[in-house]
Amino acid sequence: MKINRIQLNCRRDTAFGGELGADPVFLLLRTPIMYEENGQQLRTEGVSAALLTSGYKQSFRPVKGKPIRYDMVSFRTSAADRQYISSMNFPQDTPIELADDLVISGALRSMQSQFMHRGKHISEFMELSMRIIFIALSETYDNAPASPVEKIPRYAELRKLRQAIYDDPMNSWSIDEMCEEMRISRTYFHRLWTAAFGVTCLQDVIESRLLRAAELLKNTDKSVYEIAVECGYDSESYFMRQFKKHKNCTPSEFRRRALSTEDK
Known part of the structure; x- marks a missing residue:
């Protein structure tokens, strides 16, 4: 394959x-x-x-x-x-x-x-x-039995909220505001989110922004600064550090590799 x-x-x-x-x-x-x-x-x-x-x-x-x-x-x-x-x-x-x-x-x-x-x-x-x-x-x-994950309290709400995060990575996504909307404590929110998805909510927010950044780097000629702003970052240098930490290369290196792959 x-x-x-x-x-x-x-x-x-x-x-x-x-x-x-x-x-x-x-x-x-x-x-x-x-x-x-x-x-x-x-x-x-x-x-x-x-x-x-x-x-x-x-x-x-x-x-x-x-x-x-x-x-x-x-x-x-x-x-x-x-x-x-x-x-x-x-x-x-x-x-x-x-x-x-x-x-x-x-x-x-x-x-x-x-x-x-x-x-x-x-x-x-x-x-x-x-x-x-x-x-x-x-x-x-085959309609396999429902995953134990789906039995987690408030799972449907959490899944909908997670989808919203990936739909709109530029949003600030305040944990406190999400907890207030669901009317649960911050501790309980973190416990449910990690149990449901295996990562923290903050990790999902970061992943959604970096996914969006990767697509913009591959498919547009926008500058790194413009992409950082579009993906919800106030600081270009912080965006670059976070991108390199999670993608093991700088945004510019990622773009060069993407273009090189397309040319092959």
Whole structure:
């Protein structure tokens, strides 16, 4: 299985589908979308995922004029890969709604990091990551028992709040204001958040900003200062330190590597 490209936190205002390319594409759709199946107009209500096969012609459309937010992986498969995917028992070319996208989101973020740094075992890492994604999708489609995570108090509210953080990384996201909105103590909030997602709320805020920064570095010619401001940082130097700490390179180095990868 060869990964062609990985794009996270993408936004699109218009319908898309078949024009994504001739190779299979995996999509994590973070917003509701409209689509057609067997002549019926359908829509998803939350986060969904779809594996689009080669030559896929269907279109996914925004709901109520709101942009579609999505992550995407384009890849090539061998006969063995296609046989494995078929054995996973989930439908292709149609969205599968997810109760929890934690496993798939984590796998995609790890894949993007490996894709940029081109480690020694990148091929094995990518294939194993895609298999994890397919297994998670298969379990969802088979209506596997609900994860213990979903039994955490206020889980639905926490998940909605976490999605809002990734949707709007520029927001200040005050912990005290979030606690006040949920009417719980700061200590209890931290306990619930860590139990639900395995990281602190602050770590999610940082990750959302750095994901957005990475996309801007790859896809725009904005300066590092402009990107820092757009991602909610008051200080360019603090943004650069935090980016290097979490991405193991400076923003400028990240941009050079991204451009170099695209040129290959």
